[in-house]
Amino acid sequence: xxxFDWFWxxxxxxxxxxxxxxxxxxxxxxxxxxxxxxxDNAALAARARALAEGGEIxxxxxxxxxxxxxxxxxxxxxxxxxxxxxxxxxxxxDVVHMATGEGKTLVGAxxxxxxxxxxxxxxxxTVNDYLAVRDAEWMRPLVEFxxxxxxxxxxxxxxxxxxxxxxxxxxxxxxxxxxFDVLRDQLITRREDAxxxxxxxxxxxxxxxxxxxxxxxxxxxxxxxPGHAPRGKITDVVRTLKENEDYTVDDxxxxxxxxxxxxxxxxxxxxxxxxxxxxHVGSTLIQVNLALHAQALLLRxxxxxxxxxxxxxxxxxxxRVADLQRWPDxxxxxxxxxxxxxxxxxxxxxxxxxxQALIGRYPMxxxxxxxxxxxxxxxxxxxxxxxxxxxxxxxxxRFDEADRIYATMAEKNRAxxxxxxxxxxxxxPVLVGTHDVAESEELAAALRERDIExxxxxxxxxxxxxxxIAEAGDIGRVTVSTQMAGRGTDIRLGGADEADYDEVVxxxxxxVIGTARHRSARLDNQLRGRAGRQGDPGLSLFFVSLExxxxxxxxxxxxxxxxxxxxxxxxxxxxxxxxxHCQRVTEGQLLEIHSQxxxxxxxxxxxxxxxxERRDRILDSNLAWExxxxxxxxxxxxxxxxxxxxxxxAAREIMLYHLDFNWSEHLALxxxxxESIHLRAIARETPxxxxxxxAVREFKELAQRAVDDxxxxxxxxxxxxxxxxxxxxxxxxxxxxxxxxxxxxxxAGTGNxxxxxxxxxxx
Ligand code: ADP
Numbered sequence: 063x064x065x066f067d068w069f070w071x072x073x074x075x076x077x078x079x080x081x082x083x084x085x086x087x088x089x090x091x092x093x094x095x096x097x098x099x100x101x102d103n104a105a106l107a108a109r110a111r112a113l114a115e116g117g118e119i120x121x122x123x124x125x126x127x128x129x130x131x132x133x134x135x136x137x138x139x140x141x142x143x144x145x146x147x148x149x150x151x152x153x154x155x156d157v158v159h160m161a162t163g164e165g166k167t168l169v170g171a172x173x174x175x176x177x178x179x180x181x182x183x184x185x186x187x188t189v190n191d192y193l194a195v196r197d198a199e200w201m202r203p204l205v206e207f208x209x210x211x212x213x214x215x216x217x218x219x220x221x222x223x224x225x226x227x228x229x230x231x232x233x234x235x236x237x238x239x240x241x242f243d244v245l246r247d248q249l250i251t252r253r254e255d256a257x258x259x260x261x262x263x264x265x266x267x268x269x270x271x272x273x274x275x276x277x278x279x280x281x282x283x284x285x286x287x288p289g290h291a292p293r294g295k296i297t298d299v300v301r302t303l304k305e306n307e308d309y310t311v312d313d314x315x316x317x318x319x320x321x322x323x324x325x326x327x328x329x330x331x332x333x334x335x336x337x338x339x340x341x342h343v344g345s346t347l348i349q350v351n352l353a354l355h356a357q358a359l360l361l362r363x364x365x366x367x368x369x370x371x372x373x374x375x376x377x378x379x380x381x382r383v384a385d386l387q388r389w390p391d392x393x394x395x396x397x398x399x400x401x402x403x404x405x406x407x408x409x410x411x412x413x414x415x416x417x418q419a420l421i422g423r424y425p426m427x428x429x430x431x432x433x434x435x436x437x438x439x440x441x442x443x444x445x446x447x448x449x450x451x452x453x454x455x456x457x458x459x460r461f462d463e464a465d466r467i468y469a470t471m472a473e474k475n476r477a478x479x480x481x482x483x484x485x486x487x488x489x490x491p492v493l494v495g496t497h498d499v500a501e502s503e504e505l506a507a508a509l510r511e512r513d514i515e516x517x518x519x520x521x522x523x524x525x526x527x528x529x530x531i532a533e534a535g536d537i538g539r540v541t542v543s544t545q546m547a548g549r550g551t552d553i554r555l556g557g558a559d560e561a562d563y564d565e566v567v568x569x570x571x572x573x574v575i576g577t578a579r580h581r582s583a584r585l586d587n588q589l590r591g592r593a594g595r596q597g598d599p600g601l602s603l604f605f606v607s608l609e610x611x612x613x614x615x616x617x618x619x620x621x622x623x624x625x626x627x628x629x630x631x632x633x634x635x636x637x638x639x640x641x642x643h644c645q646r647v648t649e650g651q652l653l654e655i656h657s658q659x660x661x662x663x664x665x666x667x668x669x670x671x672x673x674x675e676r677r678d679r680i681l682d683s684n685l686a687w688e689x690x691x692x693x694x695x696x697x698x699x700x701x702x703x704x705x706x707x708x709x710x711x712a713a714r715e716i717m718l719y720h721l722d723f724n725w726s727e728h729l730a731l732x733x734x735x736x737e738s739i740h741l742r743a744i745a746r747e748t749p750x751x752x753x754x755x756x757a758v759r760e761f762k763e764l765a766q767r768a769v770d771d772x773x774x775x776x777x778x779x780x781x782x783x784x785x786x787x788x789x790x791x792x793x794x795x796x797x798x799x800x801x802x803x804x805x806x807x808x809x810a811g812t813g814n815x816x817x818x819x820x821x822x823x824x825x
Pocket of ligand 1: 139141142161163164165166167551
């Protein structure tokens with residue numbers, strides 16, 4: 063990163079100037095308070111509207127003061143100066159770095175309200191349903207104070223309810239629901255069927271989770287058409303392959319490579335001459351890739367479970383069954399085949415969007431998180447967003463202990479149990495962050511053996527999870543949780559009601575224990591941030607072993623010598639530096655994966671925008687009819703007896719059918735190309751250049767084909783007073799659609815892309 067120094071300095075300079083200006087405005091706002099407090103609610107709201115007229119705020123200080131008074135009158139919360147400062151930075155489009163417990167919900171709502179007064183529509187994006195509903199209801203009085211409307215979106219809502227909700231000026235919604243609505247809206251054939259119309263601004267809560275950790279998760283909309291099952295024979299043959307003999311797995315267990323011996327074995331058993339022949343590269347080899355990936359890298363009960371005859375993915379970052387998630391079709395089928403289950407219908411992918419592309423649709427984005435600084439480079443590179451650091455309202459009182467490093471995993475685990483037992487014996491509440499469900503369960507079992515009562519967070523729903531985590535700060539509590547569980551819920555000392563607050567303070571506040579460092583320091587800090595809110599005392603401590611995932615993956619190839627004591631503890635700054643080094647390496651790897659995937663995704667996202675523009679024109683004008691009339695004048699003349707509106711709609715449906723169909727084919731094709739691109743590109747261009755070349759060529763053809771196909775349909779299909787009879791010609795739109803998220807991180811929650819992983823099975 064050293065080469066970027068000049069860049070960070072330039073950035074820092076600009077943002078600190080902005081910050082100074084914001085602070086000065088916050089000071090001025092204070093001076094407005096007493097005068098404004100004399101006004102009644104209606105007068106305040108009117109004054110705010112006047113100040114924001116024309117979409118620009120004429121007096122920011124006064125405007126901020128009014129928002130503050132409204133928060134106090136409606137919610138009983140008088141914003142701290144740091145919160146007001148954050149509101150300003152949000153309105154100007156930054157990501158604000160604010161620690162846990164500093165009141166980001168209020169900040170987000172004040173900013174949304176401010177933007178709403180400026181005439182903008184706002185989507186307040188949350189990480190789950192539960193928070194969307196909670197925040198919308200909590201903040202409703204503030205928004206309505208100014209005559210603006212607020213609503214929330216959740217999974218169970220019908221299209222009609224959604225359409226109504228999206229009309230509000232401020233809409234709280236979980237990122238995946240908003241994304242699925244965007245996808246579904248891209249299939250409509252009448253404008254009035256759309257449920258949403260985008261928004262001017264996205265305010266993203268837990269911005270680093272959405273914009274970085276989950277950015278590459280594709281949301282998928284599929285239709286009910288059968289997919290391709292991998293051939294049983296390949297699964298059976300791959301099952302006989304042995305690790306380190308027929309294939310090897312790299313240190314971080316993300317990629318698997320077939321050895322020459324393994325390839326030969328496969329070729330013999332499948333009765334083919336070479337897997338790498340042109341004839342097999344595009345088909346057999348891809349299937350072998352998938353089967354091998356399913357066999358060697360995806361482990362039952364860690365990456366997925368089998369329940370009721372189905373493969374269910376475990377969401378690694380939350381450590382529980384992820385109902386909505388599937389792997390990319392081929393891989394899902396490969397895992398099902400591996401488990402000897404019925405291979406589920408793949409469904410035809412109609413459209414997909416990554417969270418990154420979803421956020422890219424908003425003209426303006428901003429957000430808040432406790433770990434923005436650590437994501438500065440990603441936010442800058444991928445979103446052109448700046449980070450503003452907001453000071454804490456009360457200075458941090460948490461003590462972050464130096465890592466305790468052990469030689470082996472077994473020694474580390476023993477020490478973790480000792481430490482928790484020790485802390486618990488005093489009554490101090492302990493929150494333990496683990497890396498997966500299996501680890502949580504094992505740890506909880508070991509603690510229970512010592513008669514320690516443990517709450518394990520692998521609840522089935524977010525609301526239940528929130529209730530458990532809210533109590534994690536109570537006396538004597540031990541809570542074991544995976545990384546993301548209960549994010550967005552406040553942990554108050556002495557329990558949610560703070561009944562035993564003083565006592566827990568005396569005990570040292572909440573102690574947070576990390577059972578291993580994550581592959582990025584940012585994720586470590588997300589966990590640490592659970593303790594020490596609003597100037598509370600607290601403790602954070604991470605355990606590390608030289609056998610940990612991050613150390614092995616980040617330090618591959620290099621060896622260290624260390625002198626552990628009898629318990630296996632290594633107290634050495636040199637080794638601490640080494641662990642930090644390993645983590646920097648894994649961070650670099652993650653960044654590289656992100657930027658690679660970003661380059662692949664970007665082109666398709668740009669193409670999607672072009673398709674969208676054309677769709678919009680077809681929906682909102684009679685372009686389709688005009689084009690078809692021009693290309694098939696005779697047929698148009700024949701139909702002239704019909705109602706012009708019926709004809710326009712018929713033309714629209716024909717055009718859109720072929721546009722959507724060809725787009726979906728394009729996606730499927732480019733998916734295949736991506737999986738095998740590094741094989742095709744050997745000794746020619748770089749895989750990415752080759753991919754781009756193919757994508758551009760295919761896209762041009764797509765555009766042409768979509769129109770040609772529409773013209774030939776138009777010439778032959780029955781069109782009468784009821785419109786175009788597409789169904790009868792086998793051109794029905796899928797009657798049912800379903801949505802899922804492609805899991806991007808089945809491998810230990812590190813943000814790896816399965817899709818990419820597959821691509822790398824063979825070098
Ligand atoms: P974060 O999302 O930043 O972790 P929350 O928005 O959940 O924090 O708020 C944490 C707690 O702080 C909430 O209980 C909220 O009521 C409280 N809070 C927020 N702002 C204020 C304020 N200005 N004055 C008093 N309490 C506040």
